[in-house]
Amino acid sequence: MTAMRDLPDENLFVMGHTACPGCGVAISIRNALRILGKNTVVYVPASCGVVFSATYPHAAMKVPFLHTAFENTGACISGLKAAYEKKGKNVNVVGFAGDGGTYDIGLQSVSGAAERNEDVIYICLDNEAYMNTGIQRSGSTPFGAWTTTTPVGKLTRGKREFKKDLPEIMAAHDIPYLATLSVAHPADFIRKVEKAKTISGFRFLHMLTPCVPGWKIDQAKSIEILKLAVDTGMWTLYEFEYGERKVTYRPGKMRFVKDYLMMQGRFRHMSDEDIKRMQGWVCRKWGQHYGEKGSPEVCPVELPAEHHAITEDHRGMHGP
């Protein structure tokens, strides 16, 4: 495995791009491309990624770059790979799509490409909302988060639904390789991208990527927040190979989700009751991912019995 210091110094995602300082997407793209190398062709759907790396007449990537639309990353990387296969060229074909472009509008396309086991790498850069259009909620936005379409109002305060478990959906496609990553855990990050590069078939890399304006965070805190996401259980580092889950990094001590939430303006309005619900949800995920309950100080002994993805509104419709 390559150590961080042994990665090539030459960046294929170069200075002069126009991403915000502290942008998790930009840091993830830069480091992924250092590992993937020059023999790579990139597709980026409608997103900040197009604006900050390919605004005419400039280009921030030193690899071929295609953009066409929003909902079609799975299909476009499939088409690119088909052409290279036909031409006898062995090229890494990579899609860098956001959560909106993957969880929501692009779900059909990513599912189709996974089911056909296309020989491509799909990287989902998950900043948990439609950030390029100005912070609207997506299927990935966590419970309680403020976005411009889940405002903090008199009747409702932030998003009322929980984050969709996309990696589970992708794992159900029985693909050769799936991994969750964070650039705050570089050794794990490098190992997984390198591994994805050597495997053939459909590879899905899911990266949590803080968004400075969307999460309302200090631009110097992106990495710290990513670490905290893992330490609280809001993000788990694991990989799937043909349906077999293996956790690749386990935090020494489980921390309260409140510590993660209070570092971010998007969560600061959350009531004690909502934080408790969120903690219950995180503890359930922790149990699923690590195969044992979270620490007794953090996780309530009895988790609320109700299904956490059901909102108050839905409860009203279905009776008590």
Added chain:
Amino acid sequence: MKKVITGDHSVAYGAKLARAEVVAAYPITPQTLIVEHIAEFVSDGEMDAKFMPMESEHSVMSATIAAQAAGARTFTATASQGLAFMHEMLYVAAPLRLPIVMVNVNRTIAYPVGIWCEYNDSMAERDSGWLQVYIENNQEALDMVIQGYMIAEDRRVLLPVMPCMDGFVLSHTVEPVELPAQEDVDVFLPGYEPVYSLDPDNPAVAGSFMPPEYIMEMRRQTMDAVEASKKVIPEVGKKFASRFGRDYGGLVEEIGTEGADVVLMTMGTVTSTAREVIAEFRGRVGLVKLRFYRPFPSDEIRDLGSRFRAIGVFDRSLSYTGGGPVFEEVKAALYGYSDIPVINHLAGLGGRDVTAQEIRKMCELTLRAADGERVSRVNWHATRGVPV
């Protein structure tokens, strides 16, 4: 070699003979047989292509664009709702100057849901930058797939081409078709040499985010390419005719127009019936087969305006301007050049048969208009409750 085959089968042979390298596909009636036949060709090793069974038409056009941008010759086919679902992606292919060939088997767009021939699917895509040619028979279907690549890949053009073929009337009907020899097609249509493609040895961006400072020029370049195709199309037609012996004319084909008083302009398979009907009018009515709807043959239409006393225009689609889209564009082309009557004949919507009786009526009404009689400008043929 002559084979008795359906229009869909003929199109599949066209794609095979053109040596399409990547074929992404999604099934929709009445296009389905095309992709089934191509899947069989590939599965039997008769066609050296990558066949991609996609999960939607939107993904078909996305994968096709990406494969073409990476330097492969691509082919696909769709119809109706499938074409509508591709709408967003059609607008990407032309300005990226990707010479894709896609056959659209014309079928009515819902609502009402129907599966038969109407042109409201392809005509809705007239502003996407794709060239569109309307096909009369199964032979022309095969020939226009091959010619389609010659036109699309010409360096003066570099635009996607959409041969449009009447659903069921051609797609599912057998006719004798002469299959050209592969060696002859290979000489006529050499392998695809892209001007540029996405290559790690020579990195470039395709599909930039583009500020207003540049978009006007992009649009103008695409417009110039559409205009340039007006010269390329007849050239390719002539070249094809000299090798294969079949000449379809240029943007339009004139039939029995010499000495005629008026002309009837038709498209697609209705033209074949009209070829018979005009004979009854003893030279007074000529026939003009509108082959290319994009580029629109404005010059040819102005020429008709100067030679005849009236033009009847058949439309198999409605613009909700009162008449059909071809009618509206014929009038626009003539504006300032000619004030002869232009009479619209709407027929065959939703796949209703257009019989000799209706075509006879179209000719009569057009002749009456030429003789100075007040004739309704838009006529709904064989429509309950609407007198013609």
